[in-house]
Amino acid sequence: MVEGAxxxxxxxxxxxxxxxxxxxxxxxxxxxxxxAAMAVGxxxxxxATAVLANAVIRIDEAVERH
Numbered sequence: 001m002v003e004g005a006x007x008x009x010x011x012x013x014x015x016x017x018x019x020x021x022x023x024x025x026x027x028x029x030x031x032x033x034x035x036a037a038m039a040v041g042x043x044x045x046x047x048a049t050a051v052l053a054n055a056v057i058r059i060d061e062a063v064e065r066h
Contacts, residue, residue: 007055018044
């Protein structure tokens with residue numbers, strides 16, 4: 001695996017899991033109302049976005065130092 005690819009792989013995995021949980025929550029209520037599974041899935045996707053953004057910022061900072 002390429003050095004530094006861990007956060008990117010983790011964010012892709014978190015996106016997939018978060019979307020799966022989110023869609024499971026939508027399936028439970030047929031999209032009629034918000035439930036806990038939908039909220040948790042959405043939070044996981046937001047967390048994956050934060051991990052990805054942090055990884056990109058770190059790469060940018062490393063490039064600027066050199």
